[in-house]
Amino acid sequence: MAYPPQHETKKPMETNAHDRSRWWILGAMGAILGVILLDETVVSVALPTIRAELGLSRLDAHWVVNIYLLVLACFAGAAGRLGDILGIRLLLSAGLIIFGLSSALGGFAESGFALLSARAVQGIGAALIFPLSLVVLIQSFDEKERGLALGLYGGIGTVFLSMGPLVGGLLTEYLSWRWIFWVNPPIVLVVALVAWVFWQDPPHQKESRFDTKGLVLLVAGLAALVFGIMEGPDRGWAQPEVLMALSAGLALLVLFVRTERRVGSPLIAISLFANPGFAASNMILFTAQFGKIALFVFGASYFQSQLGFSPLIAGVALLPIAFPQIFVAPMAGKVADKFGTRGPSLTGTTLGTIAILLVALGMHLDIAMLIYSGYFLWGCCVPFLFVPPRRAIMSTVPKTLHGQASGISMTFQLLGGTVGMALGSSVFAITGSFTTVFCFVAAFAACVLAYSFVSLAPDDQPGRTSH
Numbered sequence: 001m002a003y004p005p006q007h008e009t010k011k012p013m014e015t016n017a018h019d020r021s022r023w024w025i026l027g028a029m030g031a032i033l034g035v036i037l038l039d040e041t042v043v044s045v046a047l048p049t050i051r052a053e054l055g056l057s058r059l060d061a062h063w064v065v066n067i068y069l070l071v072l073a074c075f076a077g078a079a080g081r082l083g084d085i086l087g088i089r090l091l092l093s094a095g096l097i098i099f100g101l102s103s104a105l106g107g108f109a110e111s112g113f114a115l116l117s118a119r120a121v122q123g124i125g126a127a128l129i130f131p132l133s134l135v136v137l138i139q140s141f142d143e144k145e146r147g148l149a150l151g152l153y154g155g156i157g158t159v160f161l162s163m164g165p166l167v168g169g170l171l172t173e174y175l176s177w178r179w180i181f182w183v184n185p186p187i188v189l190v191v192a193l194v195a196w197v198f199w200q201d202p203p204h205q206k207e208s209r210f211d212t213k214g215l216v217l218l219v220a221g222l223a224a225l226v227f228g229i230m231e232g233p234d235r236g237w238a239q240p241e242v243l244m245a246l247s248a249g250l251a252l253l254v255l256f257v258r259t260e261r262r263v264g265s266p267l268i269a270i271s272l273f274a275n276p277g278f279a280a281s282n283m284i285l286f287t288a289q290f291g292k293i294a295l296f297v298f299g300a301s302y303f304q305s306q307l308g309f310s311p312l313i314a315g316v317a318l319l320p321i322a323f324p325q326i327f328v329a330p331m332a333g334k335v336a337d338k339f340g341t342r343g344p345s346l347t348g349t350t351l352g353t354i355a356i357l358l359v360a361l362g363m364h365l366d367i368a369m370l371i372y373s374g375y376f377l378w379g380c381c382v383p384f385l386f387v388p389p390r391r392a393i394m395s396t397v398p399k400t401l402h403g404q405a406s407g408i409s410m411t412f413q414l415l416g417g418t419v420g421m422a423l424g425s426s427v428f429a430i431t432g433s434f435t436t437v438f439c440f441v442a443a444f445a446a447c448v449l450a451y452s453f454v455s456l457a458p459d460d461q462p463g464r465t466s467h
Contacts, residue, residue, distance in 0.1 A: 034160025095128025151333020348384025
């Protein structure tokens with residue numbers, strides 16, 4: 001949709017397309033996105049050390065990664081909706097405070113319970129920040145520059161994420177695993193200062209009601225489903241608690257969808273998914289996160305357990321994902337501005353599927369160059385899995401619903417991480433094969449590619465939804 005032109009104002013904090021402050025905002029939002037994404041992967045190479053020091057089981061160690069992803073996925077949609085109601089500035093500030101304090105507490109954890117609790121609270125803070133940082137960015141740039149801004153924003157974030165295993169390896173090997181949490185608060189402080197100086201909320205919907213019932217159903221359903229998938233291989237799929245968790249999770253999520261169709265101000269506007277292009281764009285984000293988590297978490301595990309790499313060397317081995325994104329991410333934004341969504345998204349999904357297959361083949365044949373080639377190809381194509389679909393999603397809704405649209409896209413992206421981590425853990429627990437894990441991911445990506453091919457509109461737009 002076309003947005004009305006923004007009028008000039010003398011207020012120093014007004015963010016518009018002609019104000020230099022938007023570049024400060026871009027840097028700050030990219031940095032905080034990077035820190036949140038860093039926390040998805042920085043733990044991966046430190047898990048063996050954390051497990052040994054805190055006496056965690058293998059499954060508990062996996063929960064250190066997935067409890068953060070799960071809470072983040074559960075509350076991202078709620079944060080987007082609350083941002084529309086309460087105001088972005090207030091909620092973003094709350095998220096920064098929660099994230100910074102919980103990061104510090106995570107570094108001081110002396111038990112598995114304390115660390116898991118800190119990671120869960122950290123996920124709440126990240127859930128407030130993640131979608132709202134995108135809204136701030138979108139509303140700070142006009143249509144002509146939005147693709148470039150999203151490309152740079154995504155590029156900063158993905159470089160942080162890609163450097164996570166290396167940073168985790170360096171800190172774990174030369175200082176302590178606790179420093180992977182203590183590096184966050186200083187960055188959070190700087191971002192908070194920039195946000196307060198350069199950002200002011202546009203008018204928001206103070207009269208809107210929050211869908212508390214929807215939030216409860218979503219959190220309970222996702223938590224039960226992920227618990228069942230994660231615990232199934234360890235406890236046994238036929239155990240009553242596993243069957244009950246899986247059944248309850250599915251039932252609650254079905255009830256959530258039915259509830260969201262009826263309420264006037266839903267947590268997630270299910271009606272948006274009636275448009276196949278909107279649904280396909282979100283599924284591409286889901287798949288991108290699924291592949292990303294598999295490459296980082298299971299890749300780091302493969303390098304350490306099968307090849308005998310130290311945490312630092314394992315982090316270095318994952319660098320082929322990082323460097324291409326520095327150059328490709330801004331290009332992805334420009335390509336999306338010029339050509340739209342369909343072509344870049346389908347190209348990225350195709351190359352991403354091939355990249356994961358190369359990794360699987362390299363692990364099966366014990367050919368390191370095939371693995372590294374797959375990682376490099378993934379680094380080249382992953383910006384096209386995030387920037388064009390997200391740009392299309394945000395262009396389909398009015399500015400007053402940017403928070404919710406951002407929350408939906410972030411929820412689907414993060415679900416790809418937490419569900420992917422759970423499914424990958426289950427596949428590995430059953431087969432004991434890294435190759436099988438990556439073949440499973442590639443098969444899923446191929447299915448999403450086929451669905452996107454028939455769903456994304458020829459004009460490269462997911463279509464218009466009336467509100």
